[in-house]
Amino acid sequence: MKILFYDTKKYDRESFDKIIPEYKDIQIEYAEEDISERTAKYAKGYDAICAFVSSDVSEKVLKILKECGVKLVLMRCAGYNNVDVGAAKKYGITVLRVPGYSPEAVAEHAMALALASNRHIHKAYIKVRENNFSLVGLTGINFYGKIAGIIGTGKIGAAMCRICRGFGMKVMAYDIYKNPDLNFVEYTDLDTVLEKSDLISLHCPLTDDSYHMINKKTIKKMKDNVVLVNTSRGALIDTQDLIQGIREHKFHSVGLDVYEEETKNVFENREDDILETSITSRLLSFPNVIVTSHQAFLTEEALEAISYTTLENAKSFEMGNLIENNVVK
Structure with a gap:
């Protein structure tokens, strides 16, 4: 599985790079820009994208992702009020989140x-x-x-x-x-x-x-x-x-x-x-x-838990397993 991570910072890359060797069948690449109608096209050739709490995962963005062949949106956070869940269902895109990291x-x-x-x-x-x-x-x-x-x-x-x-x-x-x-x-x-x-x-x-x-x-x-x-x-x-x-x-x-x-x-x-x-x-x-700048989650322990759960979500989706963290019903 190839995953494009949007809106990544130094601490994101360090946290995911630390554990990605444990997931041999997953390949990740990082983009500093956040996802938008303009940047969603970068996902062409990827199986999944990973977004964050303030990312624009609206219907227009999801439509572009669908056209790019993306089947999975991974939210590396608990909240998903920025995701048009109805549109994701319409386009057959699964949305998985991290409900409890720390x-x-x-x-x-x-x-x-x-x-x-x-x-x-x-x-x-x-x-x-x-x-x-x-x-x-x-x-x-x-x-x-x-x-x-x-x-x-x-x-x-x-x-x-x-x-x-x-x-x-x-x-x-x-x-x-x-x-x-x-x-x-x-x-x-x-x-x-x-x-x-x-x-x-x-x-x-x-x-x-x-x-x-x-x-x-x-x-x-x-x-x-x-x-x-x-x-x-x-x-x-x-x-x-x-x-x-x-x-x-x-x-x-x-x-x-x-x-x-x-x-x-x-x-x-x-x-x-x-x-x-x-x-x-x-x-x-x-x-x-x-x-403060939306930093309540930002501890080493929380970042590690977010990384593991996000990649476990991706692994389970790829294997076709039922996942509790799915927000598209």
């Missing part, structure tokens, strides 16, 4: 954002580098004894629940399905989680129902001085409403690894670019907001 990696980054934004580590780092040892503007809040509200308790949300419990927090959660392994978590409705939590962390998929679940109305229900963290999908939060809430001093701090207009920014160096909108700039202008 939930602890993402959960640990979520807590890192909560801690760093809460204790203003980003500001303190810059101040001390300039020989400014003043403590003004650096006051945080204790997490110990407070309430953590976890929205979504799948593998990543469950890992976040355990981390919060380790900090001595009471853990409340909202999810349609209760996780039986979380016997220390108090499950309740969304409004109660929003109203009582001192720390709110989002760990749910992006669907029609969850789109902009954090908005003007739900922000108003939150406690004043709340800490909000999002490591899931940017569109879970209405960014304009979030900015208004920050301006109204609703939040103690906000930590974002994802945000609505991140698509063109993710994993790219845009130091010399003029950004298309001012939303990202406005978020970065607030002293109590930390934004």
Whole structure:
């Protein structure tokens, strides 16, 4: 099987090159450009392509892939809201993903954002580098004894629940399905989680129902001085409403690894670019907001798991085996 990897970075190549010798029947080549209507034609002569979380796997792209003879799209990530699953089914293209690579990696980054934004580590780092040892503007809040509200308790949300419990927090959660392994978590409705939590962390998929679940109305229900963290999908939060809430001093701090207009920014160096909108700039202008570049997954362990699962998906497809990771039903 020949696979063309789109949108690859140094860490992608290092991770996959390390294990590809174990897969003698798979040949991979890397492209730095992401897949698009323009670059999809590069896949001619390949059996499969591999894309990532912000790749354009729309119907137009899938149609070109079909014409190129591609039978398989490998997503080296868990999310696939950027894939037109209906079009993939129409064109007979299988789409396989990596549903669980390292939930602890993402959960640990979520807590890192909560801690760093809460204790203003980003500001303190810059101040001390300039020989400014003043403590003004650096006051945080204790997490110990407070309430953590976890929205979504799948593998990543469950890992976040355990981390919060380790900090001595009471853990409340909202999810349609209760996780039986979380016997220390108090499950309740969304409004109660929003109203009582001192720390709110989002760990749910992006669907029609969850789109902009954090908005003007739900922000108003939150406690004043709340800490909000999002490591899931940017569109879970209405960014304009979030900015208004920050301006109204609703939040103690906000930590974002994802945000609505991140698509063109993710994993790219845009130091010399003029950004298309001012939303990202406005978020970065607030002293109590930390934004990272969709890096919650980025640990050595997670990269290794992504590599193995992706190539195992390809191997199983080639052998005609039934694969649970198929998103095209």
